[in-house]
Amino acid sequence: MPSVLDSIKVKGMFFKNRLVMPPMQGDHATVEGGVTSKLIEFYEKRAEGLGLIIVEHSYVNLHGQLSKRQLGLYDDHLVPGLKELVKRIQPFNTRIVLQLNHAGGKAPSRLGIESVSASPMESARELSVDEVRMLSYTFGRAAERAMEAGFDGVEIHGAHGFLLNQFYSPLTNHRTDEYGGSLENRVRLPLEVVREVKKKVGTRLLLYRMGSVDLDFMGTQIEDSQYFGKALENAGVDILDVSGGVCGGAPSTLDVQEGFFVPQAEAIRAHVDIPVIGVGGVKTPQFADDVIRDGRVDFIAVGRAQRQDADWAIKAAKYLRAQ
Numbered sequence: 001m002p003s004v005l006d007s008i009k010v011k012g013m014f015f016k017n018r019l020v021m022p023p024m025q026g027d028h029a030t031v032e033g034g035v036t037s038k039l040i041e042f043y044e045k046r047a048e049g050l051g052l053i054i055v056e057h058s059y060v061n062l063h064g065q066l067s068k069r070q071l072g073l074y075d076d077h078l079v080p081g082l083k084e085l086v087k088r089i090q091p092f093n094t095r096i097v098l099q100l101n102h103a104g105g106k107a108p109s110r111l112g113i114e115s116v117s118a119s120p121m122e123s124a125r126e127l128s129v130d131e132v133r134m135l136s137y138t139f140g141r142a143a144e145r146a147m148e149a150g151f152d153g154v155e156i157h158g159a160h161g162f163l164l165n166q167f168y169s170p171l172t173n174h175r176t177d178e179y180g181g182s183l184e185n186r187v188r189l190p191l192e193v194v195r196e197v198k199k200k201v202g203t204r205l206l207l208y209r210m211g212s213v214d215l216d217f218m219g220t221q222i223e224d225s226q227y228f229g230k231a232l233e234n235a236g237v238d239i240l241d242v243s244g245g246v247c248g249g250a251p252s253t254l255d256v257q258e259g260f261f262v263p264q265a266e267a268i269r270a271h272v273d274i275p276v277i278g279v280g281g282v283k284t285p286q287f288a289d290d291v292i293r294d295g296r297v298d299f300i301a302v303g304r305a306q307r308q309d310a311d312w313a314i315k316a317a318k319y320l321r322a323q
């Protein structure tokens, strides 16, 4: 079995190792969502030791913005800044993809911009069927901008209780039309978005971050996500990134144990024929290597540990090579 330090090819694209930086919103963008030098430096300082960087979630339209200094992808004027970010990472031979998100009902209502969701939640109103149908176009336009900026691909954010997850989860989707009710209906919008984005990324990479479980007996279960994972593969997803659903990315009930969403990634991996990224509380190089060597996942993401220590990946490689 390969080590975490071994290279891998996906769709003909070369990854120098299997270590991933998962998307982590740093709130270092301008108030318009533009790239800043502080944002670039965060990624530049961590790029050398990584096979893949997934750049933090960027909002695909103004209804989907979560926070004031979040990265944006809703307009063409944002492309030059993103181009500069990609250019600065290229010397490291590290693949770089950008995460696309719509925060849905989690977006705060702001002056003149209301928040929207699958069904009414908090201050959000329910989207009409026509508006739902427009969303794949919106994600597609954002993906086009990411391609223009030179990213190796995009990741669609379908986890942590944001809009696409709000459609997937029965906890937040109470619709009675073709976008709600059965599991097939609840995955309809995410699959429409995937098909449209796929057209835009072409030969580059399409990742999907899944909200694999809600940790609620009324919410999504792993069996739903095994079905959904296969459907995402059939719709054109190249890599599945498996995280939490409405429960969020680091639920307090799980956060104590290293690799807390790896069991879900492993269970989904058994049902698909595309590479899978595992994540959750990974702190030690040994654990990151073991999950790859044991064939549990194809890539392993290390978030907060790398946020705290920019040299985490370099140190991990040194430690593992010395073993």
Ligand SMILES: Cc1cc2nc3c(=O)[nH]c(=O)nc-3n(C[C@H](O)[C@H](O)[C@H](O)COP(=O)(O)O)c2cc1C
Residues within 6 Å of the ligand: 022, 023, 024, 025, 026, 056, 057, 099, 157, 159, 160, 209, 243, 249, 250, 279, 280, 281, 282, 301, 302, 303, 304, 305
């Ligand atoms: C500050 C911070 C920002 C995050 N932003 C995002 C994000 O933009 N998109 C996303 O999918 N997950 C986001 N996450 C979740 C992480 O990608 C990751 O899944 C989670 O932190 C668990 O991994 P870790 O224990 O290795 O940090 C964020 C996490 C943190 C701590």
